[in-house]
Amino acid sequence: MNPYESRQTNIKEVIVETPTIRTFVLEPKPPLSFHAGQFIELTAPGVGEAPFTPSSSPYVEESMEVTIMKVGRVTSKLFDLRPGDTLAIRGPYGVPYDIERYEGRHVLIVGGGVGLAPLRSLFLALLHNVSAYKKIHLYYGARTSKDIVYDRMFKEWGKIKNVEIRRSVDVGDKNWKEKVGVVTVLLDGLPFKPKDGLAVACGPPVMMKFVTKRLLELGFADEDIYLSMEKNMSCGFGKCGHCRLGELFCCKDGPVITWDRIKHLEDAFV
């Protein structure tokens, strides 16, 4: 087996989420199965690779959704692709969420911006067995109401028994009826005791830093704070060195790492 080799996959559909975020529906053949929390390397033909965490349910095998924000060279090339075009994929890599640890507890999911994409995969995996958890709390913050990803799905998710949803935008507008402020405002008035639950967060480094701080203030245990530490993951299997974080490698020890494993690093969120 050659771990450097990618295989081609067809793009079935491209869903425009926001002006800068799209969801690519891929059909890898044979299907590429993964667990929530694992990531893949996508190749933009002729340009290069970048790591992404699938945003679809790991229980759906025939297709895989990947939500991507246009930020650099690879993602710009991906945005030129249309349904029917091909790209290349390899993986999955990384350690899945240990969701069996979540059973019987409150699960707080905190996403910022496109950081909701990998959390959606976890959220959908939890929904697969929703009664196993005390309650799933999906808290999401975006810059403006136009930057909200999966807007079309929130209504449906809100109807699910055992799911609580809160949303905020940094800058409100006249049509926005929900919270205004950075995502940490959603953590005020938490409807459960932190010791009865755990928290999972993904978003830009500055958001992660302040969410972690707030979660600790609220009383979440270090080992109950799950953070997506997605550094410059290149090879995906712990060889190339780029994603080293202290003594861990985000690609093989993460990308989801609990706070107790990195709290000794003063520059964890740089």
Add this chain to the structure above:
Amino acid sequence: MRSLFLPLASIPAFYTQLAKYGETYYPRVFERHATYEVWRDEEIPAEELHQALKMIRPVEPLKEFFLGSRERVASFPQLFSKDIKPKVIVGAKDCDIRSLIEIQDNVYLKGVLEDPFYKERREKYLVVTVDCPEPADTCFCLRIGGKPYSVWGGDLNLSFGEEGIIVDVLSAKGDEIVEKMGDVLKEADKKEIKKRDKRRADAERKLVKINPEEFAPDLPDRIEHQLDTGFWAKAMANCVDCQACERICPTCYCFLLYDIPVGKGVERIKVLDWCYHAAYGRVGGGMNPLAHFSHRLRNRFECKFMAFPRNFKVYACTGCGRCIAGCTGKIDIRKVLRAL
């Protein structure tokens, strides 16, 4: 362990015999340094070859044979294959063989996946290590877990007696090779081995003289807590960012993958990468946790002397001294470690 004897005059014949196994590289003195050359049955005086073997480690780190500085690792959708032929490398010192076994093997052969090309080279290449009887001022192997001689890790080891070279057989592959060498090798006598052992002890004494101080045993903790960018900026004040230290380091293992379009497909290239590069830590969108040079300086020490020993119980440094010898700014890594 089986010990044989190679008369000095037979060194060229020994190389010729090794070359039957695969392309053979041997150390040759170029100006004041040893570098690897391909053995082509040339008429080189045995004494010249002997002197080259006694030099400190060759300029090129051993990893260059096992991790090409640039190699094709995949192509798709077109099929990909790689033909790795056997090679023999003569002249690796203990610092270099340890860089393979204790560092590169841990990275490339262990963990979730192994690098198939590195693995195949490790299986096919024969390494002949050589004692290091005359350590240089830049050498500090003894202070970081090594020795000026190698008794394990390679396939054969060459050491220096009075009249010739002692060949220790260290692996089954090495044994197979010497079996086919006919009368090039003789039985080693005790007098020669005794002389060799004395030379080894002399080399160790010389290393202690060069490096009288031990390093602090808690280097990982000292690095973890040294977050003052001012310390790193001062310690590395003469650094001109030439990256020579990383390029010739036998333990640096980082690489970068990039794709080039070929026809309707893609070729994936793996190149060795260096964490002093400004773009080393950059992610999509331009954010870079190692944007500042002092962060990158610290990152190198953190990788070698904090992360690696915590993961593998060994420093990612073998004391070969190449980074000291090659530094444009005359920075001595030993002084930086002692200042921590």
